[in-house]
Amino acid sequence: MRVVLAEDLHLLRDGLVLLLESHGFTIAEAVGDGPSLRDALSRHRPDVAIVDVRLPPTFTDEGLQVALAARREIPGLPVLVLSQHVEQLYARELLADGAGSVGYLLKDRVLNGDQFVDAVRRVAAGGTAMDPEVIAKLLNSGGSASPLARLTPRERDVLELMAEGRSNAAIAQRLFLSESAVGKHIASIFGKLGLAPSDDDNRRVRAVLAYLKDS
Structure with a gap:
């Protein structure tokens, strides 16, 4: 590289x-x-x-x-x-x-x-x-009008760790959740942000960017 x-x-x-x-x-x-x-x-x-x-x-x-x-x-x-x-x-x-x-x-x-x-x-x-x-x-500068307001507190926790670049396994360990629970949270995040199905890595990046830009 x-x-x-x-x-x-x-x-x-x-x-x-x-x-x-x-x-x-x-x-x-x-x-x-x-x-x-x-x-x-x-x-x-x-x-x-x-x-x-x-x-x-x-x-x-x-x-x-x-x-x-x-x-x-x-x-x-x-x-x-x-x-x-x-x-x-x-x-x-x-x-x-x-x-x-x-x-x-x-x-x-x-x-x-x-x-x-x-x-x-x-x-x-x-x-x-x-x-x-x-x-x-970025979070501290955000407002209540953000479209991300639809996310639950746990979903925001998951998305914050996604923004740090952490894998599902690492997120699960940090939040004391199972990997399947993390997967469900991520699927819900995609749905609430209106991210149409594509490859998961692409949607993951788009969700993170939406989160950071709107915070």
Whole structure:
């Protein structure tokens, strides 16, 4: 799996390269600024881009904006964004096209190598990997008029864990439910959100995106 990595801190960038390579990823290019990221994404068209939100020269949201522009040029380009802090605007911009293959993690999560690598794989495969703190921030900004208001509290719990990228088995373990009960909750979520039958992975991603965008 080919990766383009953008991180301006040399030590963190080198550490991520070593971590990813040790798990079988190929680093197509590792860069430290926005213009270099733009060129690398256009040239390599990687399987996944891992991008720090704030990059030189602006140190604002340069990394995110370059990644979003690349997704317009390369539809569906998987992008995993790393940030020091949760910014609701950044999360919403990342989710805006509703195409999936996106992730938003706080840099602290990188310290857990296995979780980070799992998140990269999920995003590359078309799923989502949203940091629990990102989800909580979006939830706290939500209103009572959301179409998701039809979901029961338990269904919202299930959907929140789906947004983190957890499997049915992991959701069952976290909520002390059977896997069959989780499956029933997910089927009910699909129905209430009006998600027509398609492959389950696709509906799962669409449900998560609806949840995050409407929160």
